[in-house]
Amino acid sequence: MMRLPLxxxxxxxxxxxxxxSAPDLIAFERHFDKxxxxxxxxxxxxxxxxxxxxxxxxxxxxxxxxxxxxxxxAAIEFGETEGADLAPLESxxxxx
Numbered sequence: 001m002m003r004l005p006l007x008x009x010x011x012x013x014x015x016x017x018x019x020x021s022a023p024d025l026i027a028f029e030r031h032f033d034k035x036x037x038x039x040x041x042x043x044x045x046x047x048x049x050x051x052x053x054x055x056x057x058x059x060x061x062x063x064x065x066x067x068x069x070x071x072x073x074a075a076i077e078f079g080e081t082e083g084a085d086l087a088p089l090e091s092x093x094x095x096x
Contacts, residue, residue: 007077009074024058031054049070053069
């Protein structure tokens with residue numbers, strides 16, 4: 001299963017780590033009508049924020065809607081959560 005660790009730093013100095021997994025990745029693809037492969041082509045701040053927000057929301061770690069929540073974010077980055085499998089950057093597997 002694909003897992004994508006993310007870290008959000010809030011304006012108030014607090015932070016949160018979350019791992020986006022299959023339900024979050026599917027929600028991203030449905031919401032933006034784009035494959036996760038888009039991260040290998042371009043990383044839009046909105047994509048990273050939305051993916052983090054939906055993972056936090058699914059784990060009941062945030063209750064605010066996306067736009068008000070995003071106004072509290074100072075920084076966001078791909079994390080290094082131990083044991084997490086990063087999503088592949090290629091959209092297709094090589095065939096031999």
